[in-house]
Amino acid sequence: MKTLKNIRYSLIRLLLLLVLLAAVVAQAAEDPAKTPVRIGLTAVFLEHQRDFNNEWRHYLARRLGRPVVFVHRSNYDAIIDLLHEDKLDFAWLSGYPYVRHKDDLQLVAVPIYKGEPLYQSYLIVTGTDQKSRSLEDMRGKIFAFSDPNSNSGYLYIVHLLSESGEEPASFFGKAFFTWSHHKVVEAVASGLAQGGAVDGYVWDTLALTRPDLTAKTRIVSKSPQFGSAPFLANRSASPTAIDAFQRVLIQMQRNEDGRRLLKTLNLDGFAYGNEFLYDTIEKMSRTVEKQKE
Amino acid sequence: MISLKNLSLRYKIPLRIAALATGTAIMLSATLVYRDSKELRNNLISNADKMGRVIAGTLVEPMLHDDVWRVFEIINTPFHLPMINAVDADDEYILILNENNVIYASTKPERFPMLREPEDIDPRYIELLKAIPNDPRPSTEVVEPRNSENLFLLIPILSDGIRIGTLVMSYPKSPIIDHFIKLTEDAAMTTLLVLTLLLPLGVYWGHKMAKPLLQLSDVMRNVTPTLPDSGEIVVEESGDEIGQLGIAFKKMLAELKEKENLQQHVIASDRLAAIGRLTAGIAHEINNPLGGMLNAISTYKRHGVQDALTLKTLSILERGLLQIRDTVAALLVEAKARTRPFDLNDVADICTLIQSDVEKKQVNFTREIDITHAKSVSSTLVRQIIINLLLNAMQATQMHGHVHLNIHREHNDLLITITNNGSHIPPEKVAYLFEPFTSLSESGNGLGLWVVYQIVQQLGGGITVHSEPDDTRFVVQLPLPGIL
Numbered sequence: 163m164k165t166l167k168n169i170r171y172s173l174i175r176l177l178l179l180l181v182l183l184a185a186v187v188a189q190a191a192e193d194p195a196k197t198p199v200r201i202g203l204t205a206v207f208l209e210h211q212r213d214f215n216n217e218w219r220h221y222l223a224r225r226l227g228r229p230v231v232f233v234h235r236s237n238y239d240a241i242i243d244l245l246h247e248d249k250l251d252f253a254w255l256s257g258y259p260y261v262r263h264k265d266d267l268q269l270v271a272v273p274i275y276k277g278e279p280l281y282q283s284y285l286i287v288t289g290t291d292q293k294s295r296s297l298e299d300m301r302g303k304i305f306a307f308s309d310p311n312s313n314s315g316y317l318y319i320v321h322l323l324s325e326s327g328e329e330p331a332s333f334f335g336k337a338f339f340t341w342s343h344h345k346v347v348e349a350v351a352s353g354l355a356q357g358g359a360v361d362g363y364v365w366d367t368l369a370l371t372r373p374d375l376t377a378k379t380r381i382v383s384k385s386p387q388f389g390s391a392p393f394l395a396n397r398s399a400s401p402t403a404i405d406a407f408q409r410v411l412i413q414m415q416r417n418e419d420g421r422r423l424l425k426t427l428n429l430d431g432f433a434y435g436n437e438f439l440y441d442t443i444e445k446m447s448r449t450v451e452k453q454k455e
Numbered sequence: 456m457i458s459l460k461n462l463s464l465r466y467k468i469p470l471r472i473a474a475l476a477t478g479t480a481i482m483l484s485a486t487l488v489y490r491d492s493k494e495l496r497n498n499l500i501s502n503a504d505k506m507g508r509v510i511a512g513t514l515v516e517p518m519l520h521d522d523v524w525r526v527f528e529i530i531n532t533p534f535h536l537p538m539i540n541a542v543d544a545d546d547e548y549i550l551i552l553n554e555n556n557v558i559y560a561s562t563k564p565e566r567f568p569m570l571r572e573p574e575d576i577d578p579r580y581i582e583l584l585k586a587i588p589n590d591p592r593p594s595t596e597v598v599e600p601r602n603s604e605n606l607f608l609l610i611p612i613l614s615d616g617i618r619i620g621t622l623v624m625s626y627p628k629s630p631i632i633d634h635f636i637k638l639t640e641d642a643a644m645t646t647l648l649v650l651t652l653l654l655p656l657g658v659y660w661g662h663k664m665a666k667p668l669l670q671l672s673d674v675m676r677n678v679t680p681t682l683p684d685s686g687e688i689v690v691e692e693s694g695d696e697i698g699q700l701g702i703a704f705k706k707m708l709a710e711l712k713e714k715e716n717l718q719q720h721v722i723a724s725d726r727l728a729a730i731g732r733l734t735a736g737i738a739h740e741i742n743n744p745l746g747g748m749l750n751a752i753s754t755y756k757r758h759g760v761q762d763a764l765t766l767k768t769l770s771i772l773e774r775g776l777l778q779i780r781d782t783v784a785a786l787l788v789e790a791k792a793r794t795r796p797f798d799l800n801d802v803a804d805i806c807t808l809i810q811s812d813v814e815k816k817q818v819n820f821t822r823e824i825d826i827t828h829a830k831s832v833s834s835t836l837v838r839q840i841i842i843n844l845l846l847n848a849m850q851a852t853q854m855h856g857h858v859h860l861n862i863h864r865e866h867n868d869l870l871i872t873i874t875n876n877g878s879h880i881p882p883e884k885v886a887y888l889f890e891p892f893t894s895l896s897e898s899g900n901g902l903g904l905w906v907v908y909q910i911v912q913q914l915g916g917g918i919t920v921h922s923e924p925d926d927t928r929f930v931v932q933l934p935l936p937g938i939l
Contacts, residue, residue, distance in 0.1 A: 290565075306524070336570055338524055341524070345524060349524060352527075353564040353565035354523070354560065354569070
């Protein structure tokens with residue numbers, strides 16, 4: 163008799179505990195302050211030291227009042243897929259994927275570089291090559307692209323070739339992707355590739371941090387200006403979350419910590435973007451895709 | 456130039472030991488260095504092969520996807536990124552060839568650009584590419600082109616058994632050579648160190664080994680002109696061959712010495728005998744006319760003209776002739792006369808006769824006489840022997856000196872020993888001691904010992920002299936006839 167009573171008490175106690183646990187979990191799920199903000203990062207900016215990434219992450223978390231998680235992937239496609247699948251809240255991507263998936267994505271912020279939300283694509287060759295003057299000189303050569311989803315590191319060059327009815331596969335002796343602007347510079351500097359297309363902002367920033375590397379390359383030509391690689395969010399993302407993140411990014415230039423981080427990023431700040439910034443890219447994208455068809 | 460053949464064993468043995476030690480050390484070091492270098496090379500190849508296979512395995516995926524950059528990154532992993540580390544070895548690189556043996560990627564893209572044929576860049580590849588087997592097998596080919604300072608490993612990149620490319624690893628041989636040189640230097644140093652410790656030991660052993668031989672050689676060199684006494688011969692007398700040789704040599708020398716002594720003794724006896732015969736002959740020849748001359752003088756004195764001058768002249772002649780007769784008589788020792796046997800009275804007479812000399816020098820004269828069985832020897836002759844020898848002894852000994860006379864029987868001999876502690880007879884004089892007119896003193900006529908010798912000889916005995924400082928000993932041995 164006594165044991166039966168004991169078991170009943172134990173069961174009640176266990177039940178109570180479970181109810182309590184469920185309540186806590188539910189509260190945590192509802193509380194937006196506890197769910198982390200997931201941000202996808204790509205090679206549109208120079209992948210810095212872990213220290214910097216951590217510092218920036220902490221800064222954003224502090225400002226947002228929510229934990230922040232940085233998600234890295236080896237190529238743009240993977241990040242775009244995660245964004246589509248709602249596994250990311252925000253992603254820093256090239257203008258090219260933005261214009262391709264404009265219907266599903268919305269602009270959050272654009273970086274300000276040299277006072278403008280614009281950047282260029284650089285055509286670089288190995289430092290020993292003093293002859294090449296234009297893309298035409300790259301015919302039959304070995305060429306390094308960054309990512310097939312990159313505007314400056316792929317689309318611009320492909321578009322340029324398409325204008326004269328050329329295709330990378332036939333124009334170049336060999337073309338390959340390094341999946342990162344930084345590695346395009348490395349490929350060209352090492353002599354593996356004789357030429358490459360690289361994000362001008364990345365090359366400029368690299369010239370500050372790794373002058374030895376950029377010194378082994380030479381800029382042959384610079385493209386017209388394009389809209390900078392933007393921070394994007396899923397169409398379905400909550401306006402409040404976007405708002406909060408926008409504010410945090412834009413306010414970076416207004417405080418000491420933010421300015422220090424921006425300096426490392428070699429940026430002036432962030433601004434609300436305008437989709438018209440990406441009209442040129444969109445046009446190029448359409449031309450190229452039409453040609454492909 | 457000193458021929459090595461003529462070099463003394465004193466140097467030859469240590470030199471040979473040194474040469475042997477050095478040779479052994481060098482051979483040992485060389486073997487170790489060779490083995491180590493070979494092992495290093497095998498290790499290098501084995502490690503490179505393992506690494507190469509791992510790399511080749513990871514290259515399959517990116518190569519199938521034509522991801523040049525990934526391939527480049529992978530092959531650069533074992534090296535530092537070339538642009539970061541500018542001081543990498545020129546001959547240490549990885550090259551990826553595609554299935555058509557065209558360069559796909561390399562860690563030295565500037566030297567081996569993509570899409571080029573490697574044999575256009577480095578003619579050694581003509582030989583290298585021949586080593587790539589036609590059928591896909593997962594074996595590594597190690598190629599060492601002639602006159603090349605590189606070692607090449609060709610590792611196939613296989614995807615489902617199909618060769619999609621080849622991984623070429625080039626290794627400079629210089630680290631192996633450097634290692635070899637370093638090892639050789641180390642070995643040389645160690646060898647030197649060991650030799651500095653071993654060589655003095657070797658030299659010491661060498662000397663020790665050479666010592667008995669050198670001793671023997673020294674002794675042999677000193678054999679001429681005179682054979683050394685056995686006491687002077689210092690040779691190693693151990694059980695080994697050299698020791699045995701030394702002992703045998705010493706024995707041989709002793710025998711030679713004995714033979715030489717015997718020979719000298721025989722020569723001396725022969726000489727004395729010859730002198731004896733000669734003297735006897737001359738004495739006889741002189742005695743005959745001498746007798747006539749003395750007779751003539753005697754007759755003339757009795758019957759001739761008696762003037763003073765003639766008598767004086769004849770007297771001078773007679774005295775001279777008599778002196779000649781005495782001398783000749785002394786030379787011509789005749790032992791034939793049979794007299795009475797020797798007895799104690801003779802000893803007493805002898806003592807009386809030399810008493811004046813004993814007193815003059817205050818010599819301590821001692822006697823030890825046992826002549827119980829000496830009856831059969833002639834008293835006259837023995838007396839003469841003893842007196843002559845005693846007088847010589849008295850003469851030789853200093854004031855307050857010591858002279859001892861011992862007469863006793865030993866076996867079938869009578870032994871007469873006369874000892875004195877006077878000045879000793881030098882060895883070179885001993886050989887001629889018994890020849891006539893050999894005088895040790897100013898006063899004697901040098902016939903005393905000759906007479907003794909002649910008597911002893913005629914009695915069939917022997918006489919020996921032992922002379923050392925403070926101990927000169929004449930031993931006369933006379934056979935006792937009739938005692939058996």
